[in-house]
Amino acid sequence: MAPLKQRLSMKIAFITPCNAIAGGLFVVYRHAHYLQSIGHDVRIIFADGSQGRQVTWYPNFSVPVSLLVEEAAAPTEYDAVIATWWETYYDMFHLNARTYLYFCQSDERRFYEKGLDSPALLVERTYCDPRVRVITEAKWIQRMFQNDFGVEAGYAPNGVDLSRFHPEVAPLAPRGPRVRVLVEGPGGVPFKRVDLAFRVTARVPDIEVWFVSGDGVCESHWQAARVFKKVKFEDMTPSYASCDIIVKLSTVEGVFGPPLEMFACGGTAVVSNVSGYDEYIVDGQNALVVAMDDEEGAVDALSRLVSDAGLRQRLSAAALQTARAWDWDQQTPIFAKVLAGFCERPIPMPRTARLDYLLLNRLRRLESAVSQLDPVHMALVRSRSREISASE
Structure with missing residues (x-):
């Protein structure tokens, strides 16, 4: 070949x-x-x-x-x-x-x-x-x-793009004596569990929290020292470089990217055991992993990382090595x-199969359009959609 x-x-x-x-x-x-x-x-x-x-x-x-x-x-x-x-x-x-x-x-x-x-x-x-x-x-x-x-x-x-994400990236603000924690995700998407991340960070003393909101949603009760909304990809690196830990507690993911980007910039993470986390995360080796929706476990994990500088440094060093094995140029x-x-x-x-898909798609769109208007037509659309799906 x-x-x-x-x-x-x-x-x-x-x-x-x-x-x-x-x-x-x-x-x-x-x-x-x-x-x-x-x-x-x-x-x-x-x-x-x-x-x-x-x-x-x-x-x-x-x-x-x-x-x-x-x-x-x-x-x-x-x-x-x-x-x-x-x-x-x-x-x-x-x-x-x-x-x-x-x-x-x-x-x-x-x-x-x-x-x-x-x-x-x-x-x-x-x-x-x-x-x-x-x-x-x-x-x-x-x-x-x-x-x-x-x-x-x-x-x-x-x-991960190692030409952009690396420990030498200039931070927006230098890391100081207080551990800085990054919460990242679209605030308006429930399964990203941004609200849970803020409940966790609010219970851990002596940290500074930054928030990057992909969709611009930031609830007034979320406590963050700095908030960034709808950040361009190339503008994310200084935020990672400014923080020590990312907290990512999603309940639905394919393979999440932000922890890997944080790894490449020299940080570590507290993450949920959401699907795909184990593609590159090993609990206790390069990050800490907690059960999904386990607020107490997340508070405990974050508290350990904040209070134990040796643990944080050990995980961050291993995380950086992990990121270097996931270079986009190789992937x-x-x-x-x-x-x-x-x-x-x-x-x-076959063209007939393509047409069946297109007809099912049209009926799906029609169902959405009439769902609140006409119960009789709604029932007809649903019935026809099921017939097509079952026949394929």
């Missing part, structure tokens, strides 16, 4: 939900830029164009961007179309491709309540079709696809190799 750089250029599209600031989108953009750098014709497609198409938060963003409504009306033939979220899985069948793929970064069923009419049913449907090739960043997701759905999933781990080519492997053995997607 010829080396990847010597193969003919492929035409590749990543479909993302919208133009937003998110860790998952950063990973997508990282892969897109690498594929472009080795000669592929790459495009980002926003399913929702309401937030514009200019990406300003990702460093040196240079991949062409278009909107789904534009692409659906064009006769473009792609070698690979890659969905990046369950709704974009349905959207991607508007496009023509030799290979359809799903870059899955979490078990997205967890974002919804269970129930007969839960979107989780539509999410799970995206896990069941072996004609759609799957790439994931987490071994636990790879096992889920293979064990629960009989679908092959390629593994392409995440990384990104793995995604490209997995993608090339799937594209070299495409599985045809």
Whole structure:
């Protein structure tokens, strides 16, 4: 097999939900830029164009961007179309491709309540079709696809940009005698447990707390010495470099990136045992791990790190070595190799199957539009959606 750089250029599209600031989108953009750098014709497609198409938060963003409504009306033939979220899985069948793929970064069923009419049913449907090739960043997701759905999933781990995240980064404020703790995450997303992190930090004396809010939400009762909202990726490094410990207590993740970025800047972490934490975290070796929603355990872990400088320094040193083994420059080519492997053995997607997905997607959108207006039509839409899903 010829080396990847010597193969003919492929035409590749990543479909993302919208133009937003998110860790998952950063990973997508990282892969897109690498594929472009080795000669592929790459495009980002926003399913929702309401937030514009200019990406300003990702460093040196240079991949062409278009909107789904534009692409659906064009006769473009792609070698690979890659969905990046369950709704974009349905959207991607508007496009023509030799290979359809799903870059899955979490078990997205967890974002919804269970129930007969839960979107989780539509999410799970995206896990069941072996004609759609799957790439994931987490071994636990790879096992889920293979064990629960009989679908092959390629593994392409995440990384950290060591050219940006490293101990020599200039801090916003030098570390002082008080231990400085970073709380990071979108304050308006319940499963990120930002409120829990603040309850924990409020109970640990003699610390200084900084907060980086990805979505700009910061409740008035959250006690932080400094608050940063909707921070660009390149502006995150001084915040990490200014802090000693990150507290990340999520209950839903694929593989979270902020602790690894903190590791690269010389700090350590208190994290929950959320799915994917063990991709790079070892309890007592490079961080402290507590059970999900265990406030008492998190308070105890943070208190130990704050009071025991030797423990904090030992974990931070090991954390830095961990980060150096997760360099994006080594990780990104793995995604490209997995993608090339799937594209070299495409599985045809019949037009009838594509149309069924698109019809199910249309009914999903219609259900959302009429759900509060007409109970009779609502029942008809739900019935037809279940018929299509069951027939595939």
